[in-house]
Amino acid sequence: MNIDDRIERRLGYDASAGVVVDPDAVSPVTHPPSPTGRGPDLERLLDVLDPAFAGALPPSIYVHGPKGSGKSAIISALFGRLSTYGGRRQSIQTSTRAVDPTLPEFVHVDTRRAATRFRLYHDTLAAVSDERVPDHGIGTADLAAELEATVRTGTDVVVALDHANEPETPDVPTLVEWLSDVTDRLVPVCLGREPPDSIDWRPEVTIGFDRYRHHVLVEVLTTRTSAGLVRNALTHEQIRDVSEWAAGDAHDALAAITGAAWHAERAGATTIRPADLDAGIAGVPKPCVSLGRVLALSDSRQRLLYELVSLSEADRESVNAATEAIASTGDVDLSASTVRRVLYELADAGLLDRVTVERSDGKGRPPSRLVPRFPTLVFKELFERR
């Protein structure tokens, strides 16, 4: 976090209103350019990537660890920086080498947004190519040929495949195969939650992330709230409490804080009061699905979820009741049968829980209530602000 960034944030910000200075700085779905508290892991990654700095192909890597442990934060920050060094430029000065090495390109792909072969090739190509890549009207095979040609005439590419193995994203072996089908000069760096021995892929190197330890998470939250909220919006005590509650999960902690900050702001407060923090925490279920998964859904599905979390308790009592209520709102232009099917799909994917309700009037199978498993407060706010 440099001085320019801090000044930039203050520009255009009305200091007389609210708690939030920079929503992105405390958001659970954005990563700061310089993450806090993962120095040793960063060093391990740089050690492993070392061959790349000598112009050789680095090994394939599997980065694993629980949700909210900083995998994406570290990799996206690191690859973001490395991409500015990479590519066709001769970049490293050294007196001991006859020829300066060319660094490979480093590309960070979110498989939530690139969950098909087509989208993966599209996003990878878009990142390494100077020309713009069409979204439609071109076949996957043509895209693969284009990517192969670009890599052949350019440099190797290290591709970070973030969020593998989620319900909406392909599994690790599939992603790796998609890359190797194009050329072996695309080196995969996969990120996932499963331990290495439970995935069907043998990378050359594995790196494990552990949950944040309490004092490290406190440090992360302190850094991010000081960048994103007004001064003293949260006490140190409150940050410690959130960290304790989040049990090492930075995503959940930031979701609770963001929710609390908006709750306070809506009430016209200038600090986060205990009641705001309680509301923020209440808006994050345990266990909680990453907000990023929700935000990667198509517009129609996000709209549907927004309508769902805006429903009254009574309308959420059963899937059919929710279907009717959602389908009858003017903002949703899906048919009732599609709404119903999508609700079941979202439940199956783990974004909603189906809780069977006890029922006395009972013919037939008892209905189930839909309970969101994602940070509802933050999602609602983001949806309304977009």
Add this chain to the structure above:
DNA sequence: ACCTGGTCCCGGGCTCGGTTTT
């Protein structure tokens, strides 16, 4: 037996670049 909730699957149509025809 009957009823309602839940799962699965696939045809068809939409959008939008690319390609061919006029």
Add this chain to the structure above:
DNA sequence: AAAACCGAGCCCGGGACCAGGT
């Protein structure tokens, strides 16, 4: 050069069928 057409991925709609309850 403009217009018509084609074909790619992707989304929607809906129906067939299975599960779990009285």
